[in-house]
Amino acid sequence: MKFVDEAKIEVIAGKGGNGVASFRREKFIPKGGPDGGDGGRGGSIYAVADVNINTLIDYRYTRKFQAKNGENGRGSDCYGKGAPDIDLRVPVGTIVKDLRSGEIIADLDSNGARALLAKGGKGGLGNLHFKTSTNRAPRQCTPGEKGEEKMLQLELRLLADVGLLGLPNAGKSTLISAVSNAKPRIADYPFTTLHPHLGVVRVASGSSFVIADIPGLIEGASEGAGLGHQFLRHLSRTSLLLHVIDVAPLHEEEDPIAAAKAIVVELQKFDQKLADKPRWVVLNKMDLVPEDERAGLVAKYRAEFGKNTPLFAISAATGEGTKELMNAIAQNIDEQRRKITEKENLQNRIVPGDEVFPKVGGDSGN
8 A cells, every 4th residue: 555644635514404484383373473483503523533544635636525414403493414424534644734824733643543633513503592582573583603614634643762864775664674563674775764664673571662764864855855754754753763874885085973863953943842852873884894893993983972872783684683672672662661651740749738628617726
């Protein structure tokens, strides 16, 4: 199935039914008074996150969604029937934006999350509501309200704990296939990966995390070079970035360090918040470096990226160093999850003595 991670759609909620002005007319009751019913409400349109859907392809070809109008009211106190709502099922991780204002309407980050996109109009009032002691035969009624109409942008942002970042052919796809259940396409030419892949990594301690691989990023991506910044949004939900560097490029004139720093600049151009995320450096393809040169190579990269940046030397092809890397990631993520849990518990905790209890009875003064 083709991977589609963005779409533009138009949603039109249903109009409310009109209220009616009617009077009771039965045998022996020539002047029975008003009995006009209200109109039914128009159908609303909702977005619902579904874990069984992983692409927005359904909204690439069907772009307009319109709910039905509510029924008009009728005499004999009959109210119009409300129109059914429409649920648009989208992948978990979809963000809905208003195209005109750019405002984020909903962030559907969990399975079953539901958000109102366009509200149906209320039904109009029948003349039954306008009866008073001085106006016993009202002829007023109100029309139904118009439903909301919006132009929306749907953006899919994958839910992952770790994101792989690097040049094309740096070995990201080989790494994710070696440590997880993902099976991306692997070949010996650049831009083999054309859309993001997700994989679940399970470590010996019993913990697990989700890792995301996106197409390679190159210098000039902000100007549209390569695949541009098209897929960088999928790293926005991650808590950790792995910057994979090919330490044994095919062409000797290539400078992996300069290329790696250029990618950091591209991150900053796209989103400073993404560039500020914790980023670990992963030196890949160490199996192609002679053993007596490896220590010096690692020391060179450590000097370039600083002692505070975690650095790992691995070979995704042979599996060398990947287990240690995954264990370190799992430990880091577990620590982050623990801190988040503690923060939530602290916010929800009720400190003894802070409760306010109402006094029962009067004060005796003793």
